[in-house]
Amino acid sequence: MIVAIDGPAAAGKGTLAKRLAEHLGFNHLDTGLIYRAVGVKHLETGLDAITVARALQPADLSHPGLRGEAAGRAASEVAAIPEVRQALLDFQRRFAQRPPGAVLDGRDIGTVVCPDADIKLFVTASLEKRAERRWKELIAKGETAIAERVLQDMRDRDARDAARDVAPMAPAADAVLIDTSELDADAAFAAALAIVHRKMTTKA
Ligand code: C5P
Secondary structure (H helix, E strand, C coil), X not given: CEEEEECCCCCCHHHHHHHHHHHHCCEEEEHHXXXXXXXXXXXXXXXXXXXXXXXXXXXXXXXXXXXXXXXXXXXXXXXXXXXXXXXXXXXXXXXXXXXXXXXXXXXXXXXXXXXXXXXXEEEECCHHHHHHHHHHHHHHCCXXXXXXXXXXXXXXXHHHHHHCCCCCCCCXXXXXXXXXXXXXXXXXXXXXXXXXXXXXXXXX
């Protein structure tokens, strides 16, 4: 069984995916991390992003700087290159097929990577809420962050991810939408679990 979770940055899809995978006993792949690893390695080595993507090693996903804002920006730039996306497709699909099941989160899982996924969720929240969450996270980590700057970065990243020609961020036609603007992590998990159970019962 494959659960595809897509949505914009800071909507809560990563936390949700991890928790759902733990609950179901499935493998979890944060596909954003792969694009982050390519973006960071490209910046650090000066190698072109396509070469980096084709030679990506599992160890590259453990780079300590992948969670930062600069890595997110670099990821969304290399993610617009069709050959980069193509190079990372097989890895993601192989991961999805591993038993006993998988939860993948990203931007194009339900539309491109796993169009036949059993369950598709599109997790979103208002731009303002997502920027506020990201800003609070940064401050909690002791980083200096200007709220307006975080908001603008997020707006730019949304626009780049939604407007690119290949695999733009979009809900699949058969995805169920979860808006977390007014939901905390527990409430989002409960909503997702209800959808998963409903789908599993109708499939059985
Ligand atoms: O989800 P996260 O913020 O880690 O993703 C970083 C960037 O990687 C996104 O802004 C997006 O450009 C890219 N990405 C993508 N397709 C995915 C996952 C992430 O294009 N499946």
